[in-house]
Amino acid sequence: MTFDRENSAGYLTNWAARLLARAIERRLRPLGLSSGHLPVYFALAGGKTLTQKQLAAHAGIEQPTMAATLARMERDGLIVRTPDPKDRRASLVKLSPAAEGKAAAVLDAVHETNADALAGLSEADRERFRAALRTIIATLAAKLDG
Amino acid sequence: MTFDRENSAGYLTNWAARLLARAIERRLRPLGLSSGHLPVYFALAGGKTLTQKQLAAHAGIEQPTMAATLARMERDGLIVRTPDPKDRRASLVKLSPAAEGKAAAVLDAVHETNADALAGLSEADRERFRAALRTIIATLAAKLDG
DNA sequence: ATGAGATACATAGCATACAATGTAATTGTA
DNA sequence: TACAATTACATTGTATGCTATGTATCTCAT
Numbered sequence: 407m408t409f410d411r412e413n414s415a416g417y418l419t420n421w422a423a424r425l426l427a428r429a430i431e432r433r434l435r436p437l438g439l440s441s442g443h444l445p446v447y448f449a450l451a452g453g454k455t456l457t458q459k460q461l462a463a464h465a466g467i468e469q470p471t472m473a474a475t476l477a478r479m480e481r482d483g484l485i486v487r488t489p490d491p492k493d494r495r496a497s498l499v500k501l502s503p504a505a506e507g508k509a510a511a512v513l514d515a516v517h518e519t520n521a522d523a524l525a526g527l528s529e530a531d532r533e534r535f536r537a538a539l540r541t542i543i544a545t546l547a548a549k550l551d552g
Numbered sequence: 553m554t555f556d557r558e559n560s561a562g563y564l565t566n567w568a569a570r571l572l573a574r575a576i577e578r579r580l581r582p583l584g585l586s587s588g589h590l591p592v593y594f595a596l597a598g599g600k601t602l603t604q605k606q607l608a609a610h611a612g613i614e615q616p617t618m619a620a621t622l623a624r625m626e627r628d629g630l631i632v633r634t635p636d637p638k639d640r641r642a643s644l645v646k647l648s649p650a651a652e653g654k655a656a657a658v659l660d661a662v663h664e665t666n667a668d669a670l671a672g673l674s675e676a677d678r679e680r681f682r683a684a685l686r687t688i689i690a691t692l693a694a695k696l697d698g
Numbered sequence: 699a700t701g702a703g704a705t706a707c708a709t710a711g712c713a714t715a716c717a718a719t720g721t722a723a724t725t726g727t728a
Numbered sequence: 729t730a731c732a733a734t735t736a737c738a739t740t741g742t743a744t745g746c747t748a749t750g751t752a753t754c755t756c757a758t
Contacts, residue, residue, distance in 0.1 A: 409594045409659060415666050415678065416572045417590070418685035421612055423569035424745075425692035426562045427714095431746080442714055444563070448555045459736060466567055471715050473738065478713075495723050495736040513555060520561050522695060526687040532561065534677070535684040539564035541672040542681075546571035549668060570715075573744095577716080588744055605706060617745050619708065624743075641706040641753045 415542075426523055433515035437508050442475045443484065444516070450485070450501045451509045457496045466547075479505075561688075572669055579661035583654050588621045589630065590662070596631070596647045597655045603642045612693075625651075 411417045430441050439447075445465030449456055456464070462472035476499060479485045484505040490496035501509075524532050557563045576587050585593075591611030595602055602610070608618035622645060625631045630651040636642035647655075670678050 409597070409662070411594065412686060413682060414662060415670055415682055415685070416576060416662065418682055418689065419565060419569045419572055420587075422685050422688050422692070423565045424612070425689060425696065426565055428696065428746075429692055430562060431713095440713070441566075448557065451555070457736075466570070467714085468716060469737070470717085470739080475714075477738095490736095493724070493736075495721095497737085516555070516560060516562065523688050523692055524561055526691045527684055531680070531684055534680055535688075536559060536561055536564055538673060538677055538681040538684075539561070539568050540558060542568050542669050543564065543571060545672045546568070546575055546669055550571065550574065574716075577743095586743070603706075613744090614746065615707070616709080616747085621744075623708095636706095639706075639754070641751095643707085 419542075422523075426519065429522060430515065430519045433519055434512070437511055437515070438482065439484075439508065439512065443479060444512070446472075446475065446479060446485065446499075447501070447505070447509065447512055450499065451506065453500070453506070455498045455500050457490065457498060459496070461499060565688075568669075572665065575668060576661065576665045579665055580658070583657055583661070584628065585630075585654065585658065589625060590658070592618075592621065592625060592631065592645075593647070593651070593655065593658055596645065597652065597658075599646070599652070601644045601646050603636065603644060605642070607645060 427441050430444070434440055434443070445467070446461055449461055449464045458472055458476060459469065461476070462469045465472065476485060476487075480487060483502055486500050486502050487497040488500070490498050524535075527535065573587050576590070580586055580589075591613070592607055595607055595610045604618055604622060605615065607622070608615045611618065622631060622633075626633060629648055632646050632648050633643040634646070636644050670681075673681065
């Protein structure tokens with residue numbers, strides 16, 4: 407079996423994603439945050455309010471994964487849930503004031519991590535890279551639905 | 553907090569990696585395999601023999617992660633461990649005959665998944681994408697060591 | 699030859715992700 | 729209005745990944 411990892415987009419993407427996750431975890435840890443919190447942070451920062459379902463859709467993760475992440479964030483005082491007055495099945499999720507207070511530092515951590523990772527690429531290469539990822543995501547997401 | 557996911561390499565890479573993982577899982581499941589087995593498969597296919605440490609280094613994952621993966625693969629009859637005659641701390645890991653028999657199908661699954669994911673990119677864009685990933689991996693791996 | 703340090707692996711604890719399934723509330727239709 | 733189907737969330741079980749730490753063995757310098 408001749409398999410060249412260097413030419414497998416899947417293998418390389420997985421590897422890069424793990425390295426990126428480790429890099430962002432290092433920067434978030436001093437803030438008491440973790441990589442799984444990021445999609446929630448960016449969806450809710452600035453006082454916005456969403457349901458669990460909306461958060462999961464926004465993050466592109468499954469509902470049980472979001473349920474577990476929100477449970478941990480609630481345990482750690484990062485989010486607050488209030489009953490949805492229009493739907494007794496649902497809760498409205500908001501960042502806590504403490505979490506909002508960390509928003510700027512979170513944004514810095516994200517930007518620094520991206521800058522570190524992309525240090526070896528020109529600005530044109532960076533944009534081509536992001537464009538390729540957007541295409542791949544769109545392709546696979548469509549395939550998953552259909 | 554203004555954060556544009558579409559322009560975050562980390563966010564996009566993570567998302568693409570999760571979609572790719574789901575895609576390959578779908579193809580591997582009928583074979584009784586899973587995405588975590590792949591680095592082991594490709595390192596050992598063809599009768600090769602490596603230690604756990606060598607496998608972890610090859611896959612770019614931490615030793616305890618490889619230990620858990622090997623435990624599952626042993627449980628499922630995919631690998632065989634024999635004591636290393638030169639070092640009583642170590643085991644030599646080999647694919648089982650049953651696992652070797654699936655090698656061609658595994659390779660097909662990987663190639664098909666990559667082809668699906670990259671369907672929206674030209675061959676030139678694909679190579680640029682892989683090159684960018686190799687650069688990012690090298691950059692982050694170096695930063696992790698230093 | 700021996701003791702210190704390094705090495706190979708195991709173990710514990712946790713986070714993030716999935717699929718499959720259950721429960722309660724809502725919605726739409728007959 | 730009542731029942732069927734749908735929806736929102738919870739729960740269970742598993743896999744993959746990490747960090748931190750423990751244990752047995754090996755290696756190297758004295």
